[in-house]
Amino acid sequence: MNDDLLGRHRAVLPDWLALYYDRPLEITHGEGRHVWDAQGNRYLDFFGGILTTMTAHALPEVTKAVTEQAGRIIHSSTLYLNRPMVDLAERIAQLSGIPDARVFFTTSGTEANDTALLLATTYRRSNTVLAMRNSYHGRSFSSVGITGNRGWSPTSLSPLQTLYVHGGVRGRGPFAELDDYDYVAACVDDLKDLLGHTRPPAALIAEPIQGVGGFTSPPDGLYAAFREVLHERGVLWISDEVQTGWGRTGEHFWGWQAHARSGPPDMLTFAKGIGNGMSIGGVVARAEIMNCLDANSISTFGGTQITMAAGLANLNYLLEHDLQGNARRVGGLLIERLRAAAAHVPAVREVRGRGLMIGIELTKPGSDEADPAAASAVLEAARAGGLLIGKGGGHDTSALRVAPPLSLNVAEAEEGAAILEDALRSSQ
Template identity: 85%
Template sequence: MTGQHHLHAHRHLHDRHRAVLPDWLSLYYDEPIEITHGEGRHVWDAEGNRYLDFFGGILTTMTAHALPEVTKAVTEQAGRVIHTSTLYLDRPMVDLAERIAALSGIRDARVFFTTSGTEANDTALLLATAYRRSNQVLAMRNSYHGRSFSAVSVTGNRSWTTTGLSGLHTLYVHGAVRRRGPFAHLPDAEFTAACVADLEDLIGHTGDVAALIAEPIQGVGGFTSPPDGLYAAFREVLDRHGILWISDEVQTGWGRTGDHFWGWQAHAASGPPDILTFAKGIGNGMSVGGVVARAEVMNCLTANSISTFGGSPVTMAAALANLSYLLEHDLQGNARRVGGLLAERLRAVAAGVDRVREVRGRGLMIGVELADPATGAADPDAAAAVLEAARAEGLLIGKGGGHDTSVLRVAPPLSLTVAEAEEGAALLERALRVLR
């Protein structure tokens, strides 16, 4: 097929997409791409262009594209039985639940599998409100927890909060965004103290609260995070009031942050959360999500409940193989080492670009915030331009942030090599030249 025919077929697919899918289902790029295959840390589009993938389908291709161990596990399980449901014993589900329970740090843990992070957070909210007999929830400003009716109602990021109508009464707390907001000028210890005082005051003005839900590092919010220990300080307040802590580990779990296996461990003085939610990377692209909670919380539901697709034998087999690969190859350690190198390179690149306000993150979860150098105002147009330029250079990245979407999100598969980190930094450096 000639290049012209490729372009015509590509535009035809885009037209078909717009004709049959929702207007709010956004696509990256002025000329959206169709990814047809991948291998390792690279993917190819329908026109044959090769890209270094620094986004992994929104932090989901966690280990590598076309990982043989995962492909083999999926194929072999699909050849035996694809689906049974939670009404029958499911050996892969029990195997994975045992491993996750042991890794979670939660005592007497129970695990419930879902098909997505949204569904996992929805389940966590159901458990917390039922256990506490309260519909009041605390959430963090600038947060994102999914697209379901309950999840958007605890999402503090205006770009993703599609409705204010909800059965939940949500109050938003300061602390998750370190460099903006009323406490941004304070040193870390004073910042934490001010956020704790805000939390105390907020709880004092409301009735019984079910839970605080928080991402240890905000994903969609632009890879922002509080000082280490903030959630430990919050936990002291929560415990005094009997309020549960839900740690949303959909993007921070499985060692992506390098320093820790779970994001909550940066606040480890508090011990593990009451409820932990996960998804994305564990399935390496298969639809796996879930909730871990101590038995008394997980077992508090008094009505029947099942999951038709959660815990599917095929997705469980994929997740088991993926988790085994991750642990056996110390991908957490690789995220720490190679992520540290990548962040260092990106800071060096950013030093010469006045529109880069901050390079932040942990492990292979790095945000590059763009802003007007004169006013400090977020610059979403600059982020959009760099996203396009990076694609033209052969690099796929994401973007996020507050309502202004001005942060470039860099989150490669955890098997990223040093050479690929160097290459990606060089490609992003070239892409950033559109801002000069």
């Protein structure tokens, strides 16, 4: 049956719409941290629909909220008052750390970043944007134009002038051999030099941990140091929290908080996990920035009642069950278990990450040359063992991405680590 579905998929959907695995997988249902395919095979899910199933599959609190809201009204648009949207906006504004915050809901992280760029360029009257090398911010025309990852940037045409800054990838590049203090200093000097050669930009947009880029990150404090330089020039800081938000890193609720010396960003964008699979994205910004548009703007599907009901139920569950703390505890055990396993696999260049956001970079043994074939082989072997993981990286997709639902327990972490260890060993 899968072969028939695959043929139909290829006949009507774009060639560039990527599918994992030599024999693509149809997931039919899930529960907790597990999913099942159309053949009845059960898998431990360590990718959660690209970090969207943040708490658990078929979480009763979320499914109940969605069902009850669907029985009342599903959608009305932003042209009408919407109680669930106001309720969730109030919660997110308070949690964001941004003073006098306003929240605008979208349907995806791409649209959230697109909105943040619209706000920043309008507020600053500049179409120049600073972005990080190896970054990914979405698939719209504007967000592709600021994506610093060649594998996800199909065109160089853009409405924006984008300048790419060093610092998002600690283990590669011209400053990789420096210690953290000197690394930050070198990146700041590079930023200052860049700013000396261009008109004042609108904003810097940066992922605290690069998602599609392979879960790479700079030393703590880099973006705070950048912020001090940018603030002097009036340049805004947009923290792309589409993958790092909601406590996934364990240590912090937002990724920007690892760089908090200079306070919160001017804007943050969010999506993915807050809806636990429902389509929610959004922007949080200071009121003066959010309100800078002088033309009408709405969102037909952003903030619709059914997604807001899901988001509220999911956020309540996340906070009441301290899933951030669970990500810190179980994620810490998982990353140490994976590092111990990787010590015996020459192809593993690095195991990195925080909380339940872990990257495993693969290279050809004895070199720094990326090995995307090995990453694909591990992905296949992990599936055969009953584990679903993801891929990413700025060097030919040679990093494995591990991001389970935040309710993962210790036994499941051990099980997944054992399967992944076998998959890594079998790929040698």
